Amino acid sequence: MGKVVALAGGVGAAxxxxxxxxVVPPKNLFIIGNVGDDVELYGLHISPxxxxxxxxxxxxxxEDKGWGIAGDTFNCLxxxxxxxxxxxxxxxxxxxxxxxxxxxMLREGMxxxxxxxxxxxxxxxxxxxxPMSDNPVRTKIQSGNRLLxxxxxxxxxxxxxxxxxxxxxxxxxxxxxxxxIQAIEEAGQVIICPSNPILSIAPILAIKAIKKALEKSKxxxxxxxxxxxxxxxxxxxxxxxxxxxxxxxxxxxxxxxGALLKHFIIDETDEGQKNRIERLGIKVTxxxxxxxxxxxxxxxxxxxxxxx
Amino acid sequence: MGKVVALAGGVGAAxxxxxxxxVVPPKNLFIIGNVGDDVELYGLHISPxxxxxxxxxxxxxxEDKGWGIAGDTFNCLxxxxxxxxxxxxxxxxxxxxxxxxxxxMLREGMxxxxxxxxxxxxxxxxxxxxPMSDNPVRTKIQSGNRLLxxxxxxxxxxxxxxxxxxxxxxxxxxxxxxxxIQAIEEAGQVIICPSNPILSIAPILAIKAIKKALEKSKxxxxxxxxxxxxxxxxxxxxxxxxxxxxxxxxxxxxxxxGALLKHFIIDETDEGQKNRIERLGIKVTxxxxxxxxxxxxxxxxxxxxxxx
Numbered sequence: 001m002g003k004v005v006a007l008a009g010g011v012g013a014a015x016x017x018x019x020x021x022x023v024v025p026p027k028n029l030f031i032i033g034n035v036g037d038d039v040e041l042y043g044l045h046i047s048p049x050x051x052x053x054x055x056x057x058x059x060x061x062x063e064d065k066g067w068g069i070a071g072d073t074f075n076c077l078x079x080x081x082x083x084x085x086x087x088x089x090x091x092x093x094x095x096x097x098x099x100x101x102x103x104x105m106l107r108e109g110m111x112x113x114x115x116x117x118x119x120x121x122x123x124x125x126x127x128x129x130x131p132m133s134d135n136p137v138r139t140k141i142q143s144g145n146r147l148l149x150x151x152x153x154x155x156x157x158x159x160x161x162x163x164x165x166x167x168x169x170x171x172x173x174x175x176x177x178x179x180x181i182q183a184i185e186e187a188g189q190v191i192i193c194p195s196n197p198i199l200s201i202a203p204i205l206a207i208k209a210i211k212k213a214l215e216k217s218k219x220x221x222x223x224x225x226x227x228x229x230x231x232x233x234x235x236x237x238x239x240x241x242x243x244x245x246x247x248x249x250x251x252x253x254x255x256x257x258g259a260l261l262k263h264f265i266i267d268e269t270d271e272g273q274k275n276r277i278e279r280l281g282i283k284v285t286x287x288x289x290x291x292x293x294x295x296x297x298x299x300x301x302x303x304x305x306x307x308x
Numbered sequence: 309m310g311k312v313v314a315l316a317g318g319v320g321a322a323x324x325x326x327x328x329x330x331v332v333p334p335k336n337l338f339i340i341g342n343v344g345d346d347v348e349l350y351g352l353h354i355s356p357x358x359x360x361x362x363x364x365x366x367x368x369x370x371e372d373k374g375w376g377i378a379g380d381t382f383n384c385l386x387x388x389x390x391x392x393x394x395x396x397x398x399x400x401x402x403x404x405x406x407x408x409x410x411x412x413m414l415r416e417g418m419x420x421x422x423x424x425x426x427x428x429x430x431x432x433x434x435x436x437x438x439p440m441s442d443n444p445v446r447t448k449i450q451s452g453n454r455l456l457x458x459x460x461x462x463x464x465x466x467x468x469x470x471x472x473x474x475x476x477x478x479x480x481x482x483x484x485x486x487x488x489i490q491a492i493e494e495a496g497q498v499i500i501c502p503s504n505p506i507l508s509i510a511p512i513l514a515i516k517a518i519k520k521a522l523e524k525s526k527x528x529x530x531x532x533x534x535x536x537x538x539x540x541x542x543x544x545x546x547x548x549x550x551x552x553x554x555x556x557x558x559x560x561x562x563x564x565x566g567a568l569l570k571h572f573i574i575d576e577t578d579e580g581q582k583n584r585i586e587r588l589g590i591k592v593t594x595x596x597x598x599x600x601x602x603x604x605x606x607x608x609x610x611x612x613x614x615x616x
């Protein structure tokens with residue numbers, strides 16, 4: 001079996017990926033992770049999207065919360081609060097082990113992709129999890145006259161602001177991390193995970209060399225809709241799509257990706273949009289795409305891998 | 309009331325200091341802390357002796373354990389262990405808030421004394437806690453042919469090695485931190501806390517300018533014995549004294565400090581050593597010096613402050 005490349009954001013992607021690793025040999029799986037929402041807090045480098053994937057594939061994710069590590073505590077954060085720091089970003093104590101270790105690796109001169117690979121090895125995660133770039137790319141949110149840092153918008157203010165623009169700062173100059181382009185070129189299948197198109201996938205596509213490689217790819221590029229029945233399965237994708245002028249629907253997501261997409265998997269709820277999407281020149285598979293259990297994830301992963 | 313200067317190690321010093329702050333206005337108290345046992349772990353700068361003093365004076369210390377913060381958990385450390393790191397140094401989750409913050413401050417260009425002052429302010433600790441130096445001084449333990457890092461000897465190997473020599477690496481070149489010499493020159497009272505003479509106080513005295521300033525001090529330099537009835541109240545002081553060729557007794561400690569000491573406070577148990585110590589030219593006060601409660605600490609602090 002050839003290489004399988006997956007463009008991935010956070011929670012939605014992680015849910016598909018936990019199924020995919022049961023269907024595809026992990027060594028063949030190349031996950032290109034969004035790092036546009038990386039943030040430095042308390043001097044520590046935090047990569048939320050890479051972490052949620054790593055935690056999920058290691059089996060330590062807190063599935064109830066949808067983020068962080070199962071059974072984690074927040075004692076360090078509580079003490080940071082006592083020292084007078086803001087504590088809206090909920091860093092768990094177990095969680096901190098990763099941020100502390102990653103930060104040390106980066107300070108010692110490793111690249112983010114090297115640090116990520118090493119953390120995966122330490123955790124026994126066998127997939128190739130590669131940040132889209134080792135250069136800093138930072139997603140910033142425009143809301144009217146205000147420009148917000150991504151985590152300020154996403155966590156601190158709980159996505160309450162109307163998104164009127166998104167900037168992928170640094171993307172222009174950023175180079176794909178080592179291995180990214182090669183994986184795309186050698187891929188037998190490219191997957192766009194059911195992540196927020198504008199906030200999680202677009203930062204990856206904002207790196208020109210990655211977009212170009214995907215456009216040239218002979219492998220089918222297959223997407224899975226993160227929107228079902230007009231609602232995001234998780235997070236603010238529907239709101240953001242709407243305020244950015246896209247229809248908040250499976251169709252809207254397909255249109256957002258446009259010619260990049262060869263195939264799109266939408267939920268049964270949205271079967272009525274099949275014809276409209278196909279008129280965009282995109283093949284459509286209709287399936288139950290809501291992943292509530294590992295079995296759901298495996299079932300969907302199999303459907304994704306059957307697309308030719 | 310004039311300035312009061314206290315040379316301090318860890319737990320024993322902290323117990324006296326929690327009494328001293330009830331007797332001396334905290335703003336007048338200048339604590340010169342040992343940083344010879346500082347260590348970098350997981351990329352974080354840890355100052356165990358400064359921390360135990362800070363935690364004690366902030367009222368958050370774990371009094372049962374004698375180190376760390378009350379009610380702390382060890383989830384980050386556990387995860388670091390899972391990632392494959394050694395975890396013999398018991399860093400608590402609350403504890404980490406200080407190490408993370410200190411490390412960030414140092415990386416941003418603050419000196420250790422600036423970072424320490426800021427951490428104290430954040431915690432509401434009003435004394436002047438000053439590391440002996442902003443330059444690195446590292447206490448190393450010689451045991452026969454082996455040279456051990458301090459925390460390797462102290463924590464990892466649990467003081468099981470026979471100490472045959474001690475090196476205060478960097479002390480030769482280290483300058484006293486800002487404020488140290490001035491505090492000593494302006495002091496009305498200088499206290500050598502009941503800390504390990506060789507492992508906690510000697511690193512401070514190894515900085516020549518500090519020793520010289522103490523020798524020139526017109527204020528009485530008063531010590532409190534860390535050894536009672538031939539046993540260290542805490543830690544390996546007795547063992548280390550013996551293996552380094554000093555009598556493991558109040559007398560042995562007095563002799564170790566020698567001419568530096570004007571006055572020494574020993575326990576009632578050791579009253580028999582009074583005359584021998586006085587023959588060294590050191591005045592002696594006999595008291596109950598075992599501090600089991602805050603009241604004990606206050607009582608001893610009053611005795612210390614009455615010495616003229």
